[in-house]
Amino acid sequence: MDDTVISLGILQVALAYVFVVILLIIIRARGIKREKEILVSSVRMTLQLILVGFLLVYIFDNPNPLITIGIIALMITFSLFTVIKKFKGQISKPLKLVIVFAMSTGSVLCLFYFLLIVIQVSPWYDPRYFIPIAGMIIGNSMTGLTLGAKSLIEGMTEQRAFVEEALILGATPKAASKKIINNSFDSAILPTINSMLGMGIVFLPGMMTGQILSGTSPLTAIAYQIAIMLGILGSVSLTVILMLQLGYKTFFNRQGQLIQN
Amino acid sequence: MLEFVSVKYKNVIEVDYLYIPKQRVTALTGNSGSGKTTLLKMMNKMISPCRGRILFEKTDLNEIDSVVHRRNVIMLSQSPIIFEGSIRDNLTIGLDFQKIGVPPDDYLYSVMKKVKLEKELDLSSSILSGGERQRLALARIMLLDPQVYLLDEPSSALDDDTGQIILGMFINHIRDNDKTMIMVTHSKEIAKNYSDYILEVDQGKIGNGSNNG
Numbered sequence: 001m002d003d004t005v006i007s008l009g010i011l012q013v014a015l016a017y018v019f020v021v022i023l024l025i026i027i028r029a030r031g032i033k034r035e036k037e038i039l040v041s042s043v044r045m046t047l048q049l050i051l052v053g054f055l056l057v058y059i060f061d062n063p064n065p066l067i068t069i070g071i072i073a074l075m076i077t078f079s080l081f082t083v084i085k086k087f088k089g090q091i092s093k094p095l096k097l098v099i100v101f102a103m104s105t106g107s108v109l110c111l112f113y114f115l116l117i118v119i120q121v122s123p124w125y126d127p128r129y130f131i132p133i134a135g136m137i138i139g140n141s142m143t144g145l146t147l148g149a150k151s152l153i154e155g156m157t158e159q160r161a162f163v164e165e166a167l168i169l170g171a172t173p174k175a176a177s178k179k180i181i182n183n184s185f186d187s188a189i190l191p192t193i194n195s196m197l198g199m200g201i202v203f204l205p206g207m208m209t210g211q212i213l214s215g216t217s218p219l220t221a222i223a224y225q226i227a228i229m230l231g232i233l234g235s236v237s238l239t240v241i242l243m244l245q246l247g248y249k250t251f252f253n254r255q256g257q258l259i260q261n
Numbered sequence: 262m263l264e265f266v267s268v269k270y271k272n273v274i275e276v277d278y279l280y281i282p283k284q285r286v287t288a289l290t291g292n293s294g295s296g297k298t299t300l301l302k303m304m305n306k307m308i309s310p311c312r313g314r315i316l317f318e319k320t321d322l323n324e325i326d327s328v329v330h331r332r333n334v335i336m337l338s339q340s341p342i343i344f345e346g347s348i349r350d351n352l353t354i355g356l357d358f359q360k361i362g363v364p365p366d367d368y369l370y371s372v373m374k375k376v377k378l379e380k381e382l383d384l385s386s387s388i389l390s391g392g393e394r395q396r397l398a399l400a401r402i403m404l405l406d407p408q409v410y411l412l413d414e415p416s417s418a419l420d421d422d423t424g425q426i427i428l429g430m431f432i433n434h435i436r437d438n439d440k441t442m443i444m445v446t447h448s449k450e451i452a453k454n455y456s457d458y459i460l461e462v463d464q465g466k467i468g469n470g471s472n473n474g
Binding site for chain 1: 305306307308309323326327328331332335336338341342344354355358359401402405
């Protein structure tokens with residue numbers, strides 16, 4: 001196998017912008033007013049990635065446990081803001097705290113297990129492994145948490161009468177919310193399960209494609225991909241289960257009564 | 262058995278003192294919006310008063326586990342919810358919640374017969390009419406065999422002749438088995454015909470009780 005990687009120069013990258021130019025010509029001709037958004041998003045993407053590229057070069061050249069941990073904390077904080085912002089006005093403070101707890105505990109536990117026990121990275125804070133893998137694990141957990149919390153909030157609101165009737169019939173708050181909890185888990189985990197089902201047949205996952213393009217043997221690339229998919233599955237499940245098991249309780253008071261809106 | 266002492270719930274109801282006797286049928290009457298349903302919900306601890314104390318067998322409700330209490334004091338709401346699934350699923354859901362074993366089909370059919378609901382257990386509950394749903398819900402709480410039954414406007418869906426027969430049967434069931442029943446009704450006639458005590462609720466206040474008959 002030829003392991004030489006074709007390195008892209010500035011000119012080659014600029015040539016890729018031809019796609020954008022063609023798109024702009026087409027939409028202008030058709031009178032669709034989206035030129036500004038397309039231009040801004042393309043340029044923003046380019047600038048952001050250039051910045052990240054330089055940042056990563058620096059971090060990889062100067063590995064430091066504090067920087068690695070700082071970046072993980074930043075990723076988690078950012079993802080938490082993203083989740084909580086989505087539910088502006090319809091999420092209670094206790095449920096926010098549950099989401100913060102589930103995300104920090106669930107994804108960090110899975111991340112460390114994956115890096116230290118599965119891949120056995122050395123030193124443990126090696127940013128070359130830590131940062132991209134943390135990104136995948138935290139990103140997917142964030143999506144799972146958003147879907148799970150959305151389904152939990154909607155379920156407890158729309159099916160309030162059912163939960164109330166179950167309580168009247170002598171159900172514990174947990175039993176009364178069981179169906180909603182199970183449905184929420186399903187909707188949170190389904191995208192991960194679907195992507196595993198299609199993987200390798202419908203599409204080649206990004207990490208694996210990236211590794212192959214950069215010269216890694218496809219066999220090594222698939223080994224990483226399999227491991228990371230299982231890691232993502234574990235982390236999404238753990239964060240969502242933690243959030244649901246603690247989250248449903250925030251809809252009840254200490255007397256096992258549904259909290260009035 | 263149940264005692265309300267200086268109880269207040271939001272601006273809905275205020276009770277200086279109220280006593281509900283054991284093994285009797287008590288009717289709470291009054292116009293809609295007078296706070297009757299709120300009273301019932303406080304009795305089975307679905308809600309708690311903002312002020313005052315409610316005692317059950319001389320113990321403050323705040324000291325009794327809510328789930329244990331609700332299994333003792335079961336409420337039939339005015340429009341009970343019927344869950345997805347078959348008639349059997351709905352009939353036995355309370356037993357499942359309370360982790361009580363499900364009795365054989367013969368027994369389930371006999372309870373359904375009492376409430377004049379003669380349908381196959383495995384039929385979907387979605388085919389039932391409003392009145393039939395109310396009767397299914399009544400059979401569902403009868404299976405749970407609590408100490409106290411709270412009925413919220415049983416007359417609303419049982420208004421016809423069949424309804425009256427069922428209510429009569431149910432009250433007999435209460436008396437034969439030494440149970441306590443508290444029913445909310447706007448119908449003075451039902452209160453008069455079926456209860457031992459009548460309490461009038463008016464604009465969030467409880468009037469003097471009266472012995473019936």
